[in-house]
Structures are given as C-alpha cells and as structure tokens.
Amino acid sequence: MKKVLIAYVSRTGNTEKMANYIAEGIRMTGNDANVAKISTLQDDQALEGYDGYVFGCPTYHKDMTGGMKNFLFQAEKVNLTGKIAGAFGSHTHSGESAPMIYDTMQHVFKMDTTDLGPLNLTEAMITTDEGLKACQDYGKALCEKF
Numbered sequence: 001m002k003k004v005l006i007a008y009v010s011r012t013g014n015t016e017k018m019a020n021y022i023a024e025g026i027r028m029t030g031n032d033a034n035v036a037k038i039s040t041l042q043d044d045q046a047l048e049g050y051d052g053y054v055f056g057c058p059t060y061h062k063d064m065t066g067g068m069k070n071f072l073f074q075a076e077k078v079n080l081t082g083k084i085a086g087a088f089g090s091h092t093h094s095g096e097s098a099p100m101i102y103d104t105m106q107h108v109f110k111m112d113t114t115d116l117g118p119l120n121l122t123e124a125m126i127t128t129d130e131g132l133k134a135c136q137d138y139g140k141a142l143c144e145k146f
Contacts, residue, residue: 002031002146003049004084004139007038008056009068014090014123015058018135022054022088022119025139031146033139038071044078052084052142055105059089059097068097072104084145085111086138088119095120114142 004026010016016037023033034050041047055075057068085105089098098118105111119138125131 002051002143004031004033004052004054004142005047005050006033006035006054006056007041007071008035009038009058009065009071010056011058011060011065012123014126015056015088017126018088018090018119018121019054019056021132021135022056022139022142025136026143027139028136029140029143031143038067041071041074044074047075047078050083051146052086053080053105053111054086054088054139054142055101056088057097057101059091059095062094062096064089064097064100068101072101076109080105081110083111084114084142085109086114086116086119086142088121088135088138090121090123090126092123095122112145114138114145116141
C-alpha cells in the first residue's frame with residue numbers, strides 16, 4: 001500500500017471537498033490518503049514519507065493564494081524528485097491555480113506527474129455527481145502510476 005499526501009488550501013470549502021473526493025478515489029485503489037490543510041504542515045518533516053503528492057488551491061484573481069506559494073517554497077526544500085504527483089483546484093471563471101501548481105511540480109520539483117494534467121473544476125461542478133466522479137477518477141488515475 002502506497003501513501004499519498006493531499007495538501008490543499010480552501011477558503012469556502014470547495015477545494016476541501018475536491019481534496020476529500022480525490023482521497024476517496026485513492027482509497028478505492030487500496031492505497032492510503034492523508035488529507036491536510038497546508039496550514040497544518042508547518043515543517044519539512046510533515047511532507048516526508050509519502051509515495052505521492054497532490055496539491056490543491058482555488059484560483060483568486062487569476063492566481064494561487066499566497067499561502068500556497070509559500071507552501072510550494074517549503075515543499076521545494078524536500079526532495080520530491082521522481083515522486084508521483086498531481087494538482088487540482090476550483091474556480092469561478094478562470095482557473096489558473098491548478099495548472100501553475102502542476103507546472104511547478106513537473107518542471108521545478110521534477111516529479112512524475114499524472115498524465116491527466118491538473119484537475120480544474122468550476123465551483124458549480126464540484127457538488128454534482130460528475131464533479132465527484134471526476135475527483136475520484138483523478139485519485140484512481142494517480143495511483144495507476146505506482
């Protein structure tokens with residue numbers, strides 16, 4: 001059984017829902033998922049010991065939050081090279097955050113990112129059956145790389 005950390009930022013609860021749905025998909029494959037707000041991951045040791053990582057953040061003003069930017073600088077200190085990775089985010093109209101995180105994981109951290117690219121859902125879609133399934137399928141697809 002592999003261990004996956006799903007670290008996220010959520011202001012309204014939508015990105016948190018996505019994190020939990022992705023965790024369900026990971027658990028459906030028989031793997032372990034730890035869901036955590038980035039504010040609870042205060043030191044480098046909190047990021048160690050995982051086989052895969054999924055980072056999520058909503059888009060505000062066509063950008064990721066300042067907290068996620070700081071978290072990515074923290075994550076850069078941990079050697080994540082070659083680890084399985086994915087990114088997700090919620091948005092109302094633009095959705096730049098998830099692709100920025102995904103690109104950072106792929107090109108800066110040199111992680112083994114999922115072939116699906118980032119998962120990016122509108123806030124309206126998250127609470128639908130289609131949104132739930134998209135998140136679960138993303139978690140399952142991530143685990144196919146193990």
